[in-house]
Amino acid sequence: PEIRPTKIDRPSDASGLVDVGDLNLLLDDPEDIVSVLESMKRITDFKLDLVNTRISSPASEDKRLKDRLSCEYLRSADTLEKYSNPDALDPSADPNIVGGGGIFSAAEFEGDREFSKAASVMKLVIDGIAGAGTIEMGGYDYHTGDRRTGEERDFRAGQCIGACLDYARRTATPVMIYVFSDGSVSSDGGIEMVNGVEKGVWSGDNSSTAASFFLVYDPAGAPTVMNQGSADPLRAQQIGWMRPDASVETSASPAANNVNLMVETVILNYMALHGQQNLFAQEQFFPGHGLGGAAARDRLVAFEPLQSMNGGVLS
Structure with a gap:
């Protein structure tokens, strides 16, 4: 199932992410609580196989709902196993x-x-x-x-x-x-x-x-400004510019006059820090983006991939 956002407003919200209800009042050992949650999942899966949710449209909705119910037990057990304290x-x-x-x-x-x-x-x-x-x-x-x-x-x-x-x-x-x-x-x-x-x-x-x-x-070294092949090596540090009257030049970049494209630009830069900006336009990411072709997108990237990244993951 999808990964849902969680509101965190105070330290107790963070520590409260490890929540197993009243099981921690009945059992002292976190391993015992995990075992109970895993057993509850297996029992639930068996019961769900016998249940008719009467949801037939779309055809996959019945399975999606059952997976969602089953995953709640598994997620709680996994969270407790990782963060027993x-x-x-x-x-x-x-x-x-x-x-x-x-x-x-x-x-x-x-x-x-x-x-x-x-x-x-x-x-x-x-x-x-x-x-x-x-x-x-x-x-x-x-x-x-x-x-x-x-x-x-x-x-x-x-x-x-x-x-x-x-x-x-x-x-x-x-x-x-x-x-x-x-x-x-x-x-x-x-x-x-x-x-x-x-x-x-x-x-x-x-x-x-x-x-x-x-x-x-980046703990491995200061990020390096992207080499845009320009006479001004600092051009990549600022995407767009201001007019003499202190207003934004709305034609300076796709992000200058469209909040959705500004978000896309930020995500593009995040992917570029991992060395993955070439994946931005692919089907599983943003095939319908509005940032232009590969050359145009490269002009919107501020930094070279981080030294601490290797193949898109932390080395």
């Missing part, structure tokens, strides 16, 4: 994350929900337990009539991003972080002094000034 998923129990030598002090971690949420997601992703994760942070519309509030919120987001990069460094794990927003703002020219620097005050929403970016860390 929930602390293995709990960021607050990881000395790399919380404590005297950790990324956050205990006071920081317990006093800021954004830090504990970011840590919960980053641990699952960077430890290889989750395939990908999204850390959503609210309150970034900058409708406060000043610049200072936005600067403080940006700094907080930067701390969370920095925590992800630092945890990747500590665990020697490559990571790609994509930073995006559901909107953008502009200034009317008003100036505010923030930390000794004069900056424009955010005055309102402006969909023409948006920009997204991604960061890449």
Whole structure:
């Protein structure tokens, strides 16, 4: 069956992924619990073979439903077998994350929900337990009539991003972080002094000034900018450009004026880090994409394959 997303908002959500109901109240040994779950799966499979779901359209739906029910027992048993100790998923129990030598002090971690949420997601992703994760942070519309509030919120987001990069460094794990927003703002020219620097005050929403970016860390060495054969070797570091009036040039790239194509561009770059951008247009990936031919797609790639990757997998 399909892999479903899971909402992780706090450390208890992460450790709660190992959930076997009341079995842990009846049995002390995780191996015994796994054996019970496996037996429950076998009994369920036998029973399902005798059940008529009365679902005949489409023809495969009956089998899909039965597989889904059967897999729930197997998934729980597999998760418990891998992570018999929930602390293995709990960021607050990881000395790399919380404590005297950790990324956050205990006071920081317990006093800021954004830090504990970011840590919960980053641990699952960077430890290889989750395939990908999204850390959503609210309150970034900058409708406060000043610049200072936005600067403080940006700094907080930067701390969370920095925590992800630092945890990747500590665990020697490559990571790609994509930073995006559901909107953008502009200034009317008003100036505010923030930390000794004069900056424009955010005055309102402006969909023409948006920009997204991604960061890449590789423990095997700094990522190398893709060689585009251009006179400007840094061209690949920025896809597209801004007009003199500070608005996005919408014809600069397919991603500049289409949010779906921007997502495709990000995925293309993720695959390129693995040396697999040649697979992007294949049937099992994105055959109906809108990024053009192979040469056009190569111009949208920022980095060469990571040194820590070999054949698309971590070496």
